[in-house]
Amino acid sequence: MMMRENWNDQGQGFHPVSAPDYLPAAQLRDLQLRRLKAVVNRAYEHVSLFRERMQERGLTPACIGSLADLAQLPFTIKTDLRDTYPFGLFASPMSEIVRLHASSGTTGKPIVVAYTQEDLQVWASVMLRTFASAGIHRGDIVQNAYGYGLFTGGLGAHYGLEAIGATVVPTSGGNTDRQIMLMRDFGVTAVCCTPSYFLHMIERANELGVDMRELPLRAGVFGAEPWSEGMRECIEKGGGIKAYDIYGLSEIIGPGVGAECCEQAGLHIFEDHFYPEIIDPETCKVLPDGEEGELVLTTLSKRAMPMIRYRTRDITHIITEPCSCGRTVRRIARVARRSDDMFIIRGVNVFPSQIETALLAVEGALPHYRIVLTREHGLDQMGVEVEVGAEVFSDQVSAMESLHKRLAHSIERITGIRAAVRLVEPHSIPRSEGKARRVWDERKA
C-alpha cells in the first residue's frame, strides 16, 4: 500500500514517498550498487539476448564490483525491442506480468513493455514523486489529458495521482472543447498532457471565451515530447500556471524517470530506480558529469523487463551543482533534442527545436509551425510553414513581407540552412492531441 502524507504535512510540499530524493550521496550510491548487481543478475539469468552479449564480451554478473563497472556492459537499443517483438526481453513469466503497454509504432512493429505488480508499485511511487515535486498534493483536482491505453502516459500519471491522493479527472486526450469545459466547471487546479496539446488548449479556450488565467488552474506537468524554455514561457503566460517538465520513456518505465522541482532548473532523476550515464554518441565512451551527450539509462528495480544501459537517443547533460530544493538525486538538463527527431538536410543536422528557437526569436511567441522536407530535382528542400497569428498579422503587405523575411533569416542564422518559409492561415496546420508532429518528410528515397 502506498504511504500517505502525515495528517499535519498536508500542503507543505513534503511527501514521505519522496524521501529517497533526499538520501545522502554515499548511501544512495551504495543502494544503487546493490540494486545494480541484482538487476544485472536477473537480466543475465532470464534474458537470453543480454546473456549472449555478456558472454560475447567474456563478462559475467560477477564483473560488477562498482558502479563504474557498468560501463563494461553492452548497450540496449530500440531495435533490440523490435527484434525481440513481442516478449523476447521479458525476465518474468506471464503469470507474474500484470500489465503490457506498447508504443504506437509508426514504422514496423511496436515496442512492447511489461510490468509485474511490483513494477507498477515502483511506477506509481516515482510518478507520485513527480507530482510531489511539482507541488501537487491531496485536495488538488488534476485533469489527466495524457492518452489512456497502450501509451504509458495516461495510466502512468493516473496511478501516481491516485497514490498522492489527488482527485483525478481522467479525460485522456482529445475532445478539446470538453476538456476546457470540465477544467472550468470542476475547478481543476493542475493538468498533465503534452506541452503542445496544452498550447492548443489555451488557443481553443481563448476562442471559446474562456481565459485560463482566471481559472483555479495553477500547475501543469508536461512531457512525452521535447519542448523549449520559450514554449514554457508561452504556456506559463497564456495559461497563468507554472509549467513543469517531466521525463520518461516506455522502454524504461514510462513517465516518472525524472521531474523538475519547484526550482524549474533541470530534472531530478529518480536515481534509486534509474541509473543515468551520459555517453558520447559517436565513441560510446562515458562522459563525466557536466558534459553533453546521449543519456543512457539502467533500470535498477524493474523485474518484468530490466533494461541495461538503454540508449535513449536524448541529448542532455548531468547538472553537477546541487539543487537548492534540497534533493540530492542528480539532475539532467531539459531534453530539447532527441537524436530521433533530428533530420539531415543537405548534410546538415537539424533539430525541430532549432526551428522553434528561430521562430520564437522573431515573433516573441511560438506560432504553430511544421517542417516539410521535399526533394526537388535531386536537391533536398526544407519548407517551414508558419501560421499567421493575430499578434503578427498586418493589413500592410510590406509588414507581412518583412515578417516573412525575418523568419527566413532567423532560421538560416540558427540552422545554416535556407528554408522556404510559407505564411499560412491559422488552423491550417493539423493539431495533435498527443505528441506533436513537427516534421513531414516527403523526400522519396
Next chain:
Amino acid sequence: MKVTQLSTFIENRPGRLHAACTALAAKGVNIHTLMLADTAEFGILRLIVADPAAGKVALDAAGYVTRLTEVVAVEVPDDAGGLARILVEADAAGLNIEYMYAFSTAVGQHAVVIIRFAEPDRAVSELQQRGISVIAPVTLFAA
C-alpha cells in the same frame, strides 16, 4: 470621420477567398467594397463592410486572422486631375499613404477613394483644412 476597414490574411490556395466571403455572407455582413493585395504566396484582403465588428466576429469564428484598421474615405471630383489634386495636398501636409483603392460606388457626383494613411487622425484634419471632402461612414454606406 474615419472608416473602419476589416482585413484578413488569405493563403494563395483555391477556394480561400470564396470561403471568407461565404463566412461574411452567412452572418449577413454586406461587403461595400474590397481590395485584395497579393504576393506570390499570400494575399491580404481589405474590406469595407456595413458592420466591421460583426464582420470580424464572423471571420474570426471561421478561423481567419483579422484586424480592424482606420482608413479615410475621400471624395474625388470626377474629372481629369481630381485625384492628383488630393494627392498633392496630402503630400504638402506630409501625410504618408500606405495604400489606397477605389470605392466601388460613387457618392453623388463624385468618385470615392479609400486611403490608408500612416496617421489617419491627422490625415482627416489636414485634408479637411485643405478643402478636401472626407466622407463619414454614414454617408458612405447610405450611397
